[in-house]
Amino acid sequence: MNAIRVRGLQKAYKGHQAVAGVDLDIARGEVFAVLGPNGAGKTTSVEILEGHRDRDAGEVSVLGTDPAKAGREWRAKLGIVLQSATDAANLTVREAVHHYAKYYADPRDPEEVIDLVGLTEKAKSRGGTLSGGQRRRLDVALGIIGRPELMFLDEPTTGFDPEARRQFWNLIKRLAAEGTTILLTTHYLDEAEALADRVAVLAGGRVVAEGTPQTLGGRAHADAAVRWLSDRGYQEIRTSEPTKTIAELSRHGELAELTVTRPSLEDVYLELIA
Amino acid sequence: MTTATLPGTLSLGLSRGATELREFFRQKENLIFTVSLPALLMLLLGTVYVKEPAAAQMFAASMIGAGIISTSFVGLGMSVVADREDGTLKRLRGTPMPFTSYFIGKIILVFVSSLVEAVLLMVVAVLRFDVELPSTAGKWLTFGWVFALGVISCSLIGVALSSIAKSTRSAAGVLNLPYIVLQFLSGVFIMQMALPESLRTVGSFFPLKWVCQGFRSVFALNDDYAVMEAAGSWELGKIALVLGAWTIVGLVLVSRTFKWSNTSR
Known part of the structure; x- marks a missing residue:
């Protein structure tokens, strides 16, 4: 069974068709990147898969469940890394990671997670004092604490300096090597090339091309x-x-x-x- | 595949409450505006207006009532809007934490912050204005249920109203406007007897008047002061009825209108 199966997904906002019939199949254990310009429907599509947003039409199955009808057990299997959150500003990294660990039946060890995302030295710093890159790493920590089977990363490295991006990529590769299915959206083609097994290009709410980074659009x-x-x-x-x-x-x-x-x-x- | 069951709703709620309190008391603006402002107002206004002990009792009671509405209605409403704005709610929506646990956490936050605020006010009232605290267990019992019902009903309405506000900036207006207007209509700053009939009627539709009336019944030097109320008596039964009704209205509104983010749907 695929981790994600989407057929004919549609979503409109006030007459504007943001997603106009998207089909996707993402296998378990795959790293899949969705590319596309701003307004292509990337974030809307991903938020529907995450269960954050209703859809107008189409079939969606994420880990065998329709996100629109899913409950706690389904959410426990997801790891969602938010794009621009500034929450937990008054909690330390350690407090936040330990707190979120309590939501899951079988979480990872919070201290190991802090170490894995490279925030050990910042464990006693409050969320509000972290730099942009450190803040995103805290987001990843909170996204992986529940041992997710499927991770969503929405433009995870926007605003990173080159070194921080490389560190971040290594972290994602490590999670992928552990067997986590990963769906990421990105603006950066080198990022898709470095991380993804397969990519889809979204434009005007449709998938205009799909393939491996090496063969996309007849490149090979x-x-x-x-x-x-x-x-x-x-x-x-x-x-x-x-x-x-x-x-x-x-x-x-x-x-x-x-x-x-x-x-x-x-x-x-x-x-x-x- | 994990076979372990997810943690219980109540224990997660308690954990949320502890985290909420930790975050709340680490923010100086909360300590200054939400928790201390009513005590400060009491100090200022009381120094100007309070000339005799009986008036001090009544004023302190009304200020405690207004204060817990500030921490519940305004404070909780603002904190939910902030949770929506900074991504807390969106993040929680993506975890297996049940909505009820989030709400239990907020109720804990609001009870503790209201209690701290009320205690601070009573300390000021006792030290500066020689206010006498209630002396009988019965009065404290009344204090307890008026406090609890007031906090719960106003918390729910605050959360329901918070769905209207798009940002913390607009929320400050959406929540403070009714709060300030109601303070004038509910006998906090101006005695209800001094208000025109029409304004008194408007005020009596909302919880603040009833919460303040309940506290005045507790702090009055004797029950003769009930004649100063609009109805000429404390109307404790009616207080419970009105606050209970608002609690139910609030629950319905929250369950119908609650939004996890500003952009969802």
């Missing part, structure tokens, strides 16, 4: 650009058989500054949402 089969420097300046040939092209070209001798490139995930993405 796209023409390659072979580029080198000759006495007449830079030369470029677009070809579906770059190996053959280079073999022919190199018969005349060494090719200076030779490169073979395929469209980056960013090139494919920008074409898809255009």
Whole structure:
């Protein structure tokens, strides 16, 4: 059974169709990234899956349950990492993590979780005094304390500095390695490429492409650009058989500054949402 | 797969209450405005207006009534709006914690903060205005149930009204306006006898008048002072009836209108 199965999901706000027929299948243990520009329907879709929002139409099954009808036992299996929460400002990291652990039947050890997200040195600091990156790590701590089978991360690294992002990615990889199913939305293509087994691109409330980061939008089969420097300046040939092209070209001798490139995930993405 | 059962609603409620109190008393603005303001007002207004012991008794009683409405109606309403604004409610919605536990936590918060506020007020009243505290067990019993019913009914109405407010800033207006107006209509600042019939009638629809009347019955030097009430008696039965009715109205409103976030649905 898939962790998430969505068919024909729709949601409108005051005449504006935010989600216009989304289908998704996410396997257990998979890391799945939803990409898309602002207003593409990412957050609305995810909030429906989390049980935070009603839907207008469509079938939704999350861990075998319809989120609109789900109860406590179902919520106990989820880990939701909020996007912009500023709660627990007057609780210390330690107090908050220990408190949230009490909600679950079989929580992780709070001290281990604090250590896992790298907040051991900040354990006695109040939530309101943490930096942006530390604050998000507290959000992750509260999201994983209940040993979730499925985690939702909505634009988790927005506003992070590069080092904090790398640390965060390592944490997500670790959770994925433990078998947690992860659904993340993001603006960052490198993030999707680094973390996701599969990605879907949402635009205008629909899935416009789906696949692995390596094959999305026909990326693997796209023409390659072979580029080198000759006495007449830079030369470029677009070809579906770059190996053959280079073999022919190199018969005349060494090719200076030779490169073979395929469209980056960013090139494919920008074409898809255009 | 876990086979262990989730923690009970009551024990989670108690844990919520402890966390709520911890957060509440760590915020200076709560200590200053919510808990201490009524005592400060008592000190200021009392110094100006109170000329004789009987008046001090009545004024202290009314201020205690107004004070617990401030901690329950305004204070709790504000705290729910803040929970919605900062993501507390959204986070809790994503956990297996039942809504009832959240509410038990809030009731604990409101009872403790109201009690602290009332004790502070009584200390000021006794030390500065020589107010006599109730001397019989019966009076304290009345104090107890008026306090409990007042706190519960006004808490529920405050939470229900908090659904209207989009932010803590607008909530301050939504909650303080009725509170301040009702203080004038309910015999806190102005004796009810001095009000025109129409205003007195408006005031008598709301809990504040009845809470204050209940406390005045407890603090009055003797029962002869009941003639100063609008009906000429303490009307304890009616107090219980009105506050009970508001509690039921509040429960219905909260269960129908409660929102977990500003953007849900």
